[in-house]
Amino acid sequence: MASTNELPAAWSRLDVSAGLCVGTLITEPHGFRLEASEVVVVDAHERFSCRYTVCTDLAWVTRELRVDAISDDGVRTLELVRTAGQWWADGARVLELEGCVDVDVAAAPLTNTLPIRRLGLVPGQYRDINVAWVDVPTLRVQRMRQRYTRLAPSGGLDRYEYSDTDFGSYEFTVDHHGLVIDYERLARRIR
Incomplete structure (x- = not known):
């Protein structure tokens, strides 16, 4: 996988009136850390920003997530922690999440x-x-x-299809870091 883009990466949102996301991937001694922030304007009445950090182990299994959001409804914070297969949200155990390994921040590439x-x-x-x-x-x-399908490469880039029952399916390309370049109908990398 080749890319001319360097980290941090920046994406323009395609599914809203205006939106920009900037994020990076950091290698740490015991895993990886993803850091990102996003500002989104859906329409004249809905706008928000969020900042999040995801920490994983060396096998890319999520250990924790922190998300801070600002919207018309005020400021919110969520802390998710995964310990021995058990998930905790803001200190309370969440049985529904047992068996989950990854986190997905909505519409964040x-x-x-x-x-x-x-x-x-x-x-x-x-x-x-x-x-x-x-x-x-x-x-x-x-x-x-969710379903992830790796497709045949095209134009020197690896391609994937993402699908779920709530939002449908989308194709996207990634660079050599596994970071999204173009995400059909959602986001496009601008740097």
């Missing part, structure tokens, strides 16, 4: 890197996974079943 790197699919393979999906800006968290 950076969190797609987690299953891409963790699953290591080859072209033609797919995997159904359960994730802790976080809605932004409400920061409600729920279990969501």
Whole structure:
């Protein structure tokens, strides 16, 4: 996978009136950290921003997530922690999330890197996974079943298809870091 873009990456949102996301991937001694922020204007009445950090182990299994959101409804914070397969949201155990390995911050292209790197699919393979999906800006968290399919490469880029029963399916390309370049109908990398 080749890319002329350097980290941090920036994406323009395609599904809203205006939106910009900037994020990076950091290698740490015991895992990886994803840092990102996003500002979104849906329409004249809905706008929000969020900032999030995801920490994983060396196998790309999520250990914790912190999301801060600002919207017309005020400021919210969510802290998710995964310990020994058990999930905790703001200190309270969340049984619904047991068995989830990844987190997905709604419409944030950076969190797609987690299953891409963790699953290591080859072209033609797919995997159904359960994730802790976080809605932004409400920061409600729920279990969501998602499918990642690795497609044949095109134009020197690796391609994937993402699908779930709530939002449908989308194709996207990634760079050599596993970071999204173009995400059909959602986001396009601008740097």
